[in-house]
Amino acid sequence: MAKIIMSPSKYIQGNGELKKLYAHTANLGTTFLVLATEGGMKRIKHIVEESFKDQSKKLVFEIFNKECSKEEINRLIEICKSNGCDAVIGIGGGKLLDTAKAVSYYEKMPVVIVPTIASTDAPCSALSVLYTPEGVFDQYLVLPKNPEMVLMDTDIIAKAPARLLVAGMGDALATYFEARACDISKATNMAGLLPAKSAYALAQLCYETLLEEGLKAKLALENKVVTPAVENIIEANTYLSGIGFESGGLAAAHAIHNGFTVLKECHHLYHGEKVAFGTLVQLVMENCSMEEIEEVIQFCKSIELPITLGQMGVKEVKPKEIMEVAKASCAEGETIYNMPFEVTAESVYAAILTADAIGKRYL
Numbered sequence: 001m002a003k004i005i006m007s008p009s010k011y012i013q014g015n016g017e018l019k020k021l022y023a024h025t026a027n028l029g030t031t032f033l034v035l036a037t038e039g040g041m042k043r044i045k046h047i048v049e050e051s052f053k054d055q056s057k058k059l060v061f062e063i064f065n066k067e068c069s070k071e072e073i074n075r076l077i078e079i080c081k082s083n084g085c086d087a088v089i090g091i092g093g094g095k096l097l098d099t100a101k102a103v104s105y106y107e108k109m110p111v112v113i114v115p116t117i118a119s120t121d122a123p124c125s126a127l128s129v130l131y132t133p134e135g136v137f138d139q140y141l142v143l144p145k146n147p148e149m150v151l152m153d154t155d156i157i158a159k160a161p162a163r164l165l166v167a168g169m170g171d172a173l174a175t176y177f178e179a180r181a182c183d184i185s186k187a188t189n190m191a192g193l194l195p196a197k198s199a200y201a202l203a204q205l206c207y208e209t210l211l212e213e214g215l216k217a218k219l220a221l222e223n224k225v226v227t228p229a230v231e232n233i234i235e236a237n238t239y240l241s242g243i244g245f246e247s248g249g250l251a252a253a254h255a256i257h258n259g260f261t262v263l264k265e266c267h268h269l270y271h272g273e274k275v276a277f278g279t280l281v282q283l284v285m286e287n288c289s290m291e292e293i294e295e296v297i298q299f300c301k302s303i304e305l306p307i308t309l310g311q312m313g314v315k316e317v318k319p320k321e322i323m324e325v326a327k328a329s330c331a332e333g334e335t336i337y338n339m340p341f342e343v344t345a346e347s348v349y350a351a352i353l354t355a356d357a358i359g360k361r362y363l
């Protein structure tokens with residue numbers, strides 16, 4: 001089987017880079033749909049306008065309707081058609097960026113992704129998650145290509161709450177371990193092909209960067225400043241983890257995250273916070289050395305990612321509920337079957353309780 005690595009055509013990251021939006025995107029279109037949330041529009045519209053000042057390009061600003069649904073995508077497509085848009089710029093968080101990607105796919109035009117947070121590794125990927133207008137999961141929209149550009153303005157990202165960057169580190173923490181499991185089992189990645197060696201190398205660099213820079217970055221952000229560590233973590237969360245997961249492959253950690261979405265008590269958690277605990281569970285399933293498990297636990301503890309069920313919001317551990325989580329983790333088609341050994345709901349259940357018990361020893 002063939003190998004693959006996929007990525008956005010350009011990944012640009014720097015302090016104040018949004019001010020150079022025109023210079024970065026001028027060759028991509030003549031009439032741009034610029035999508036932002038209501039609050040986001042207040043913060044970024046003048047920066048975007050200033051960047052395009054005295055240029056012949058046209059900007060069509062539109063406020064995002066909060067949900068990445070087919071209805072919202074169709075509404076934006078109509079706006080693109082009536083204004084003659086030939087490129088789309090999405091400035092904001094996960095659902096908004098997914099919507100921008102979907103609009104660009106249906107309208108066959110370039111998309112520029114400008115994340116204002118670094119809380120997941122989704123921006124670089126060729127994937128949109130669609131929801132119903134009520135916010136219930138609808139379907140995955142697998143796109144034929146990655147975005148033309150991902151532009152990270154670290155000054156803007158640093159203004160978001162530190163917890164979001166920490167959640168992004170939780171999402172990025174799983175990348176190396178899931179890619180490693182896929183490498184052993186020769187599992188296919190999100191493109192249905194084998195991961196290229198280079199994707200695995202990026203996943204390794206992702207984990208090394210987290211261990212080296214994670215705590216320093218969190219402390220800097222809590223003081224609302226950008227340091228080299230913050231820059232490195234933004235790149236690890238967004239690019240290294242983005243390429244690492246999409247081309248390196250997913251395994252148990254993300255499936256266990258999906259399992260935890262059945263627990264109401266965990267609904268307040270960010271994606272990456274659940275993925276971090278899912279990573280710990282995966283390590284227990286793999287019977288990794290205590291040394292490796294401890295390294296991951298100490299990292300999570302240092303930046304305040306959950307290492308126990310209690311920290312995940314589970315006040316009382318009920319065996320029946322944990323079994324429901326384990327069963328949901330093992331749903332048909334889940335990436336947990338990329339693990340290099342047989343997985344059952346019983347083995348996941350055992351690993352969740354053991355991970356919790358190990359985590360408690362480090363509290």
Ligand SMILES: [Zn+2]
Nearest residue numbers: 120121171275
């Ligand atoms: Zn993730």
